[in-house]
Amino acid sequence: MEKYAGFAKFLEYGAEHAYPEGWQDNQYANPDAVRVMTVHQAKGMQWPVVFVPALLKNRFPSKKPGGRTVWHLLPRAGVKGQARFEGTIEDERRLFYVAMTRSQKFLHVTWGPVPGNSHAQRASEFWTDILASSWVKRRPSDYTGRKRLAPSPRAGVANVVFSFSDLKYFFECPYQFKLRILYGFNAPIHEALGYGKSLHDALAEVHARAIRGEVPGDDEVGRLVKTHLHTPYAYPSLRAQLEAAAERVLGHYLHDNRELFDKIEFSEKNVEINLGDGITVNGRIDLVRRIDTDQTYIVDLKSSDRVQPEQVTEAQLHVYALGYRELTGRRPDFVEVYELDERKRKPRSVDDEFIGDVKVNVRNAADALRRSELPPAPAPKKCKDCDYKGLCSARAHS
Ligand code: SF4
Incomplete structure (x- = not known):
């Protein structure tokens, strides 16, 4: 009961300013380094090369909510249209679109079976979807004939x-x-x-x-x-x-x-x-x-x-x-x-x-x-x- 009361108080008095839009974004961070992050965190940013690893069935798109063991503060029946908030396959597809379009030039998408994990043995359906495109290369590219440029960091942040x-x-x-x-x-x-x-x-x-x-x-x-x-x-x-x-x-x-x-x-x-x-x-x-x-x-x-x-x-x-x-x-x-x-x-x-x-x-x-x-x-x-x-x-x- 105390948890519900605390949650209700938080919604009433604290929630509005607790998580403003983009609160996790870091507009300064532009390091000359590989950045590892979730797709949600990558929203609004782009890089010349992007990797989307582990494109596995049950992982991306994630396993259906019925099979998840997620603890919810509010009982499912207490939220009208709760399925909408748990995410649908179309939400996951939109998220995958976000992941792909973070790339300005090269996008590498990979998967492989995870030994010992029976839920992570097959490729995601998104993998199959993108292979249907004639723009996707299935074999590693051969860049050996290209002139190698000296690496240089990207330009720094313009606005601070x-x-x-x-x-x-x-x-x-x-x-x-x-x-x-x-x-x-x-x-x-x-x-x-x-x-x-x-x-x-x-x-x-x-x-x-x-x-x-x-x-x-x-x-x-x-x-x-x-x-x-x-x-x-x-x-x-x-x-x-x-x-x-x-x-x-x-x-x-x-x-x-x-x-x-x-x-x-x-x-x-x-x-x-x-x-x-x-x-x-x-x-x-x-x-x-x-x-x-x-x-x-x-x-x-x-x-x-x-x-x-x-x-x-x-x-x-x-x-x-x-x-x-x-x-x-x-x-x-x-x-x-x-x-x-x-x-x-x-x-x-x-x-x-x-x-x-x-x-x-x-x-x-x-x-x-x-x-x-x-x-x-x-x-x-x-x-x-x-x-x-x-x-x-x-x-x-x-
Ligand atoms: S030099 Fe700066 S970062 Fe290092 S311990 Fe002192 S205050 Fe902290």
Whole structure:
């Protein structure tokens, strides 16, 4: 029952922003290397040479749903027209079309029986279908007569679209950015994972309601935490601690900020900054406050698990200040870090010179990415906290 309730809450409050269109795409990744991926991940991309291996019956198209042992959260009977969501042979055929058309020049399609697997002994029906085409070569091509060219990497990315969350990794260490964003190494999972995001989601609900003129009462703190706190890796005692911490932080926030709730201009506002030369930065501002003196504050809410170097936070807020200006045509007056745990506001006036420096740094980051120059930038403290210290030979030792 709890699982269903959790799933329903996720659909109601989290799903809309959890998996935006193309969330797994990585528009930067254009390495001079072979890339291995699923057909779904390859959508929208093309390469001169593409391999579709293991074109086996029961694999592609996959075995009929009736024979699969897939666990479904919702019982089949509970979803109208459920067969449509399990995929049909025509869906698989469309997917195969996607796979084939990723190739700009050469497409290699292969299959072979898998020893010891009785379900993987025969070719896929798609294999038979494509062999009917007169455009398909059945024998290996003989390229021996051709002049061999020196291999050269493909041209780099033309347009660079950074999200600020990606960019901050670049500012911290370009090599870390490479490991995390380009190579896709996942950071180790911390048991408290999800706490900061949950707190952020709860505050987003508070602000959205405040904009509508409904200020949540103190008695709603428990409900807000129950609705938003999602910490799938926390063991029971940690979960209890996180729940208590979230209730404390939210309670304090409501108490300390109630008189400012009618001053909120935007909450969770997406901004996009076009820096020219095909370089765009996008991000989301936590909060924009406009006080009675008509001064505007761009606010970033920080919990202790979102710790990042002060310089990076400064850069982030100034990028947002720039985004606010592009969005509204008005210059914001202050950028402010709101420390949720310490209950402290740290405002500072918007520094146009600093904005200029940030623009230069973003352009340099885009150029480095285009040239694939992402060197390590070791420093003892940074490397000590780095998720990739175990992989990085340039790591600085403290
Ligand atoms: S260990 Fe240091 S140098 Fe290596 S990726 Fe991390 S921050 Fe960069």
